[in-house]
Amino acid sequence: xxxxxxxxxxxxxxxxxxxxxxxxxxxxxxxxxxxxxxxxxxxxxxxxxxxxxxxxxxxxxxxxxxxxxxxxxxxxxxxxxxxxxxxxxxxxxxx
Numbered sequence: 001x002x003x004x005x006x007x008x009x010x011x012x013x014x015x016x017x018x019x020x021x022x023x024x025x026x027x028x029x030x031x032x033x034x035x036x037x038x039x040x041x042x043x044x045x046x047x048x049x050x051x052x053x054x055x056x057x058x059x060x061x062x063x064x065x066x067x068x069x070x071x072x073x074x075x076x077x078x079x080x081x082x083x084x085x086x087x088x089x090x091x092x093x094x095x
Contacts, residue, residue, distance in 0.1 A: 024075040034069040034080070037062050 041057030048054035071078045 021075040021077065024072060024077070026072045026077060027074055028070040028079070029073055031068045031070040031081075034067055035064045036067045036080075038065050039063070 039060040040063045041060050043058030044055050045058045046053050047056050065082070067080055067082055068084075069078055069080050
């Protein structure tokens with residue numbers, strides 16, 4: 001088997017794998033806290049001059065942004081979200 005045939009065989013396997021992933025009935029695992037690091041600007045500095053000055057950030061620092069992720073147990077698809085919703089687990093009587 002030469003290299004071209006190996007590449008064609010691998011390409012066909014990839015197409016089949018992508019089709020199985022597209023047809024997957026997702027079974028997601030428990031969501032986990034998976035924070036994302038983003039850069040936030042501070043300060044300002046004037047870039048342009050004359051009649052049309054432009055202002056931009058003086059510098060940036062890393063900030064952790066809350067994010068949650070879940071992964072499909074079957075195909076490995078990963079979804080991310082930045083939002084939360086309240087969960088009420090039980091009630092107790094109020095006297």
